[in-house]
Amino acid sequence: MGKSKDTTSKAIDPMALHRKLEPLYELLDKGNNKAALKGATQLLAKHPNLQIARALKGIALYRSGKKDEGVAICDEIKDEGPGDDNTLHTLQVFYRNAGMPSSIVSMFEAASARDPKNLEHLSLLFSAHARDFAFVKQQQCAMKLYRLTNDPKHVMWAVCGILLQTxxxxxxxxxxxxxxxxxxxxxxxxxxxxxxxDRETLLVCARVLRECGRGRDARTLLESALAEKCVPMKAERLSLCATQAAEDGDVDDALAHWRGVLKEMPDDWQAASCAMDLTMRGTVAAAPRKAPASAGGDWAPDDAFTAEGVRGGGGDGDKDDVARRVGAMALTSPDGEGVERGETLVRELVAAADEAGGAMKVGRGPYLLEVELAYRKSQLRGSSSTTTTSPPPAGASEDESLPAAMMKYWREFGYWTSCAKDLAPYSRRLLETDADAAAAVRERLASEAAASAAAAASSDEPANRKFRRAVAAEAIRAQLGSCGGSWRDRRDSNGILGPALPSSSGRTLATDLMTRYREAREVVAGADPREPTPADTLALLAVNALAAEATSHAARAYANGVGGEIDVDAAAEATRALLVAAACASEAMWNSPNHAELRIGLSVLYTLLGAHDATCETHAALDCKNIQMDTMAHLELPHLEGGDDGAALNWFAARSDLLATDAGKDITENGVKAYDNGVYTKALEFVDFHRRLNTSHALKNAAVVKWRAALREAVVGDAAAGAKPELVFNVLRKVLRGAADACKPLPTRGADWPSSCFNEDLCTNPAFYPPHGGLASLAAADWWRSRGVDASPRAGAETPVAGAHDVGV
Incomplete structure (x- = not known):
């Protein structure tokens, strides 16, 4: 590093300097880089060594497209050693925007070496190490700060650096x-x-104790008077203690703490479910759930969200670690007293809820727990399988069965908007394990809903309440297969066929549902168009029924084909059913334009019909941006790649690039701010989030898609038409170089495959549209082809395989 030069040819009065620099700052802020460059050049003519003016000139050059010249000027100042903090901060902004974190680190290392006791320089150096994910240097820098300040927050910065190293x-x-x-x-x-x-310091201390294998010490800390002061919310404190006790293997203490949480918050479903895990050991919940949060958080397993993690269940293979993450002492063998303990727990929770004023006061959780109890009792009655729903033993009441519990819940809470979603996990489990029982519940719901509607006609019950109960019954019946089912129901057959209904039955059912939908519009008249209404559910079910019928027609088209050709009439019927489904979805969207589930369903229908422009127009209203470019890419790429609109594809790729660039910066900046604000657990979380987004499968796909679109445009696009051969060749060479660079980080079928994180939100997939892991451009074709293919699962596949070109996950 060279010796620092004098920054001015002659001394400049600070106020005069400020007046000269202020116009340059304003020009750069407004994006007038040409004028800023001119002003900086004029100032440097009088003061050629003025570092701050040279730095501003470098910024103007960089923003004007002369990136190499701008970097060269700023690097020269950095090597000289910035003579004042203003120049130092200006260079920091430049290097951060240029994506050169290593230059920021070396600059502040040099500044700290020149002035080892400068707290500001050391703090900025710590932030630079945090942005660069240099955890060892982060720890060392934090300890230097602590020796100078004796500030406890710098100890926590160092502790976080240590945790990150492990x-x-x-x-x-x-x-x-x-x-x-x-x-x-x-x-x-x-x-x-x-x-x-404070809360954050205490939680990180408890986490460190846990990581050291001192779980009981961590629990002592969480149960102490200090914890009451730092974590004033009693329910949160009890939840942390319960999680730690379960991890330590202290079942009784864990259960006591979960009971304490439920006393404070009776509707806390996670606490209720964890209490059931401990009470009825050997059973699992109907609905998968995240593990309860440990004090200070925990690292996501290295294979979380990866193909390998899906196949292997995640984690490092430690059974105790898996048990902790699923909130489960439930991996232990079932015992004979589980049913009695579960009944006692639920009975006490329901009694407490009744005494407190019922569901309208405390929430529906304790009452839904009766359905969960019935599901878990069916597991203990059966074999070692955790999903069986065996009937009650001889002499037991039929009211103890899962179907009876579901019916009771619908009778009591059918008018609640959440009723059908509450029962969805139990409907799925029942359909998977006992098709006859599921059919019986469907019929019983239909008859009771009709009888209830007839009785309600002469009652004083509000019309909206009557209608919600009827809609809930129809939605639960659909979950049990009345509308053909869902790809989610087909785990055993790998989801290849998805929902299906016999010829014309889907159209008959959809006709009835749409008639009821139109009648119901009067009941929900005046509703906020930004909010979904119960009537929309009927239209959505009609769409699903028609798509299920289309599946049957498409399967018949392949089955009846001769000599490799399909049955054209059956294929036409399938197309007609999808067109009618699209019409139903369009009608419902006219009244509820912000209903995301309807809009996504319509977009997918247009994709399957090959209507590229209609799909783009429909999907555009979802306004996917930011993180949605990652979580919803699987719904955008099929119609963008399957169509011929290069502009739309380039638009998507540009937004994905923006997410990858901005998110990388935002995550690191948010991590630094978390340290500054003392939110240490968030600082640790941001490291995991950065890794997840940095290895996103969807964003890697988008990078390749961008260059594939550019390659197509270079070869057959308007720009290539009539152009000179040498010009086309130069463009083509540039595109191919970019494509090769984009493909380098892509996963392969080999050892690198698990390195990608699959962040796509499959909950957004309609019931008739299974996830597709192959080329997005072939997703629609695979949907049609797979209707007639009895494909065997690919070895190790855990999500449904949707066609011949789908590798599955």
């Missing part, structure tokens, strides 16, 4: 690591000196 270790390695013992010692000293005074 991120790739297994649980056993973390427990035995010198680093974690060092962090535990630092936390103990901090607590002894009275430095633990």
């Amino acid at each position: 991120r790739g270790m297994t649980r056993e390695e973390r427990r035995d690591a010198t680093l974690t013992r060092l962090a535990a010692g630092m936390c103990a000293k901090l607590e002894k000196n009275g430095g633990v005074t």
Whole structure:
């Protein structure tokens, strides 16, 4: 590094300098880079060594497209050593926007070396290390700050740096690591000196103890008077204690704490479900759920959201670790007292809810727990399988069965908007394990709903309430297969066929549903168009029924084909059913334009029909942006790649590029702000989130799609028509180089495949549209082809395979 030069040819009065620089800042803020460059050049003519003016000139050059010249000027100032903090901060902004974190680090390292006791320089150096994910240097810098300030927050910065260094270790390695013992010692000293005074510090200290294998010490800390002061919300404190107790294997203490949470918050479903795990060991919940949060958080497994993680269940293979993550002491063998304990727990929770004023006061959780109890009892009555729904044993009441519990819940809560969604997991489990029982519940719901409607006609019950109960019954019947089912119901057959209804039955059902939908518009008249209404559910079910019938017609088209040709008449019937489904969805969207489920369903129908322009127009209203470019890419790429509109594809690719660029910056900046604001658990979370987005399968796909579109445009687009051959060749060479660079990080079928994170939100897929893991451009073709293919699952596949070109996951 060269010796720092004088920054001016002659001394400049600070106020005069400010007046000269202020116009340059304003021009750069307004994006007038040409004028800013001119002004900086004029100022440098009088003061050629003025670093701040040279830095502003470098910024103007960079923004004007002369990136190399701008970087060269700023690098020269950095090597000289910025002579004042204003120049230092200006260079920091330049390098951050240019995506050059290593230059920021080296600049502040040099500044700190020149002035080792400058707290601002050290703080900025720590932030630079945090942005660069240099965890060792982050820890070292934090300790330098602590020696100068004796500020407890700098100890926590160092502890977070240590935790981040252990991120790739297994649980056993973390427990035995010198680093974690060092962090535990630092936390103990901090607590002894009275430095633990806030929620975030206490949670990170508890996490360090847990990582060291000192779970009982962590629990003691969480149960202490200090925890009451730092975590004033009692329910949160009890939840953290319960999670830690379960991890320590102390079932009774964990259950007592979950009971305490439920006393504070009777509608806390996670607490209720965890209590059932501990009470009825050997059973699992009907609906998968995230593990309860441990104090201070936890690292996502390295294979989370990857293909390998889906196949293997995630984690490092440690059974205890898996049990902890699924909230489960439930991996232990069932015992004979589980049913009695479960009944006692639910009975007490329901009685407490009744005494507190019922569901309208405390929520529906305790009452839904009666359905969960019936589901878990069916598991304990059956074999070792955790999904069986065996009938009650001889002498037991039929009211103990899962179907009876579901019917009771519908009778009591059918008029609640959430009723059908509450029962959806139980409907799916019943349909998977006992088709006859599911059919019986469907018929019983239909008859009781009709009888209820007839009785309600002469009652004083509000019309809207009557209608919601009827809609809930229809939605539950659909979950049980009345509209053909869903691709989610076909796990055993790998989801290849998806929902199906016999010829014309889907249209008959849809006619009835749409008639009721139109009648119901009067009941919901005046509703806010931005909010979904119960009537929309009827239209959505009609769409699903028609799509299910289309599946049957398409399957018949392939089955009846001769000599490799399909049955054209059956294929036409399938197309007609999809067109009618699109018409139903369009009618409903006219009244509820913001209903996302209807809009996505219509978009997918247009995709399957090959209506590219209609799909683009429909999907555009969803206004996917930011993180949705990652989570919903699987719904956008099929129609964009399957169509011939290069502009729409380029638009999508540009937005994905923006997400990849901006999110990378935003995540690191938010992590730095979390340290500054003392939100240490969030600072740790941002590291996991950065990794997940940085290896996104969807964003990698988008990068390739962009260059594929550019390649097509270069070869056959308007720009290529009539152009000179050498010009086309130069453009083509540039595109191919970009395509090769984009393909480098792509996963392959080999060892690199698990490195991609699949962040696509499959909950957004309509019932008739299974996820597709192959080329997006072939998704619609595979949907049609797979209707007539009895494909065998690919070895290890865990999500449905949707066609011949789909590799599955």
